[in-house]
Amino acid sequence: MALHVLPFWRPLSGSVVLGVYLCHAQVTQAAGFPGLQALAPGLGPYVNDAGYGDAFKVYGSLDGYVDTYDSGGRSGTRVGGGGAWTNKVGVFARQSLGDDLAVQAVVEQGFNFDDDALSEDGHWKRDVSRLRLAAVAVRSRRWGKLELGKTFAMNAPSFVDPFLAVAKLSPYSSLSRPVNAPGAYALDLRPKHSLAYTTPKWHGFSLGSMLTFGLDDAAADGKMLRGGGVRLDYWSPTLAVLAGYNRYLSNPYDTATQTDRQTRNDYYSLLGLYDFGSFSVSLAWQRQAVDAAAVPDLNVVTGGLMVPVGKHLARAVVVKRQVPGRDNDAWGVMVGYDHFLNPHTAVYVRAGMVVNQGDAGQTYAAIPLAARDDTPQDLAVGVYYNF
Template sequence: MTLYGAVDSFLQYSDNGGSTALRLQSGGASTSRWGLTGSEDLGGGAYAGFRLEGGINLMNGQQQSATSTFNRESNVWIGSERWGVLKFGKQYPAIPPEGADPFYAVGMLSPWASTVLAISDLGAGVTTVQARVDNAVSYHTPTFNGLSATVLYALRNEAGSSPVARNTGGLIDYARGPLELTVSYNAVWADAPPVSGAPATPSGPRTDLVMASALYQIGPVATSATYTLTRPTAPNTYVASVYSLGAVWSNGPHAIRAGAVYRNVSGREDSAIGALLGYDYQFSKLTGLYARVGAFRNQGQSAISFGSDPLSTPGVNPFVVAVGIRKKF
């Protein structure tokens, strides 16, 4: 069994159209967290394992979720290289790998995550995939000549609900040499508002999410490109498309990161373009410093910003500068 984790804190200056703020926050490069994981060799090439992982708010020492100790992952699995892996519990959804985002897609300073997860301007009844999916069962196939697949089914765990699922998803991944290609699809159902006296609990409308990514390593540079389509099925809603490009140049303890995103809402003149530039210096494999500078330009009713600097006013163009420390263990 292994105890592991990361503690990450950063100081951020932000300017939202003349409204400035200086904040100390948790989780700029990656979420502050701790976890337990372990595996057992069952013989014949089979193995079993588990993972329990919870987030931490480093600013006050509280757990990230007020209702869950292991809010990031809590699952158990059994598998083999020949037959694949079957996993039960809270786990990652069927989405492209973290390498598709040069800023990890998990920290609060990720332009890709900020745009892909934005749904508040798409209308009522729109939802998106959870960062970690509750009540999920997944199966990951063995890898054949670089090709593998994952299917996921997340139960609603509510009597009388229809459909029974909250999230169904699938992913196909091809990795060979310097190239990795991934395409995924998720159907996610929103929670329906409660109806007094109703014997059943029907689900809310479905949202379809399609994601595709391409990663290519060119010497010391890792490049990436992604596309995401968020398509609600509820009436009077809008479809959002997100395009992104990224690159990471690494040389010894140094790394320079760059990412750019463009988000468009069809049927409306709402769009956002954002970019983030970063520098990392690793004292060791476990300890590093990082710096980030980035901005978004919003048009129409768009109000996109970084997770560390949320906006509520459309049309504001946020700008952020941050420096931070991350220590893994």
């Protein structure tokens, strides 16, 4: 029986079009990849809407789940939110300046409604609410796009993981975190105080670049330039290749001989996706090198699979985390299924685990570990609605 995509996963204009920010810095249109197309409603208009006419939209996501976990030494059941999509609300506006020129703006706020976040010890800004996106942009078919604000970086995009690198239920999100050492810096998917430019497409190719400024003294010790990066993207109807390099300074930290030290972090990424029609696969390599003595490099290899069948979407991911040293590596795997009740609503199931070597100590889905070689496992059932 042939696999197929339901008509509601296709735009009204006809052929399947993927309007995604490749590495979240530009709008690129490419036929194919129906698995990603099924998830498009949750990405928001700043990612999906490539038009040039006037527009104003309020959008967001509502997501809740129940999970049961076990790590060998600890187990339990929880109620949480953001298992498939971060709970969020946003406002998008665009003013047309001509047939191929427009200025647009977006503000998007994320929310965490877990029990811990809403407890007496919870803090609104730290635990419940967080600014995800705040940018203005000028877009032109001829000249490309210029963005200013808190916008998508030039590092590996969220679809490096078939589950879109959600913070809660993704082994990729857990295993791609920096090593736990002074000077290691977690590069935000959406760095604030940034200026980004993306060229128009040329034969499927485009080039994105970003500079992030150190306007926050607490984060950058007053340095004018915090970091930046570039990424080269290629998209065809069946093949996508994204290669990026970024360099950012860590948050200031103190050593025995120096205060407010900042360390250079270099990030390398290479991602390939191929659409076979009935399913698509992805393979990615990422490396983080920290310019500090005794801080090991981090390598992450991720393989993914998406299989859309009618109103159903099956996904799987395998992640390998490699850190030089003795027994520091970890593996992660997760499988998932989404059943779409309509284009914006789905129920989902996720089952995953992380296998640690003796000294790895990596968790998954915020599962507490009793020992560094524990194997955290999780089964979750949830529902989401994207509006």
